[in-house]
Amino acid sequence: MRVTQHLWFEKDMQAALHCYISLIPGSSLDWQTAVMADNPSGPAGSVQMAGFTLGDQRYMAIEAGPLDSFNHSFSIIVECDSQAEIDRLWTALGEGGSYEQCGWLRDRWGLSWQITPKRLGELMSHPDPAVAKRVTEAMLKMAKLDIAALEKAAKL
Known part of the structure; x- marks a missing residue:
């Protein structure tokens, strides 16, 4: 079993991830891809996903337009x-x-x-x-x- 935090970005996901990875030692962008099917957030290729590591923690991110804003709950x-x-x-x-x-x-x-x-x-x-x-x-x-x-x- 793996536990991974997930972040939803409205836009600029790649810029955010590159910033985070550059600041936290031991971090990396592990993979990235476009969602190649039409979906509720947009046409094929418009939604981006990435897996990355910050220090010793795994994350996944999606750039799929507005949904819920980040807040102090996370x-x-x-x-x-x-x-x-x-x-x-x-x-x-x-x-x-x-x-x-x-x-x-x-x-x-x-x-x-x-x-x-x-x-x-x-x-x-x-x-x-x-x-x-x-x-x-x-x-x-x-x-x-x-x-x-x-x-x-x-x-x-």
């Missing part, structure tokens, strides 16, 4: 080891999109991402509830997450 979480990784992804994925609180952003295609430090999970699950509370409260005040500020909150 997001891609990228856990980063360093502030430099967070900064790079935050800037690149947010370009042409919008930035939100708590490490969330929407890219220019409308897909929601959470760019988080691995350290956040460690700090939020600290055995001292006061530390976890301070870290959580600090995180809730941030848009782009700042590892140094989270660690500072943990040490107060």
Whole structure:
């Protein structure tokens, strides 16, 4: 049994996938094809499909016109080891999109991402509830997450 996430793009699927693959190490475009039969989304050849890998996760994508927009019900979480990784992804994925609180952003295609430090999970699950509370409260005040500020909150 395989589990694969599926993304429906209204348009520009190839540009989105190339962007994602270029930003996440260990990623690849595994296959792409046109749907060669008339279907509810358009005539033969107009609907595009692709399989791709982001890091260690498999995805499939379709470009088949408008249906349902992306929303916060589905997001891609990228856990980063360093502030430099967070900064790079935050800037690149947010370009042409919008930035939100708590490490969330929407890219220019409308897909929601959470760019988080691995350290956040460690700090939020600290055995001292006061530390976890301070870290959580600090995180809730941030848009782009700042590892140094989270660690500072943990040490107060």
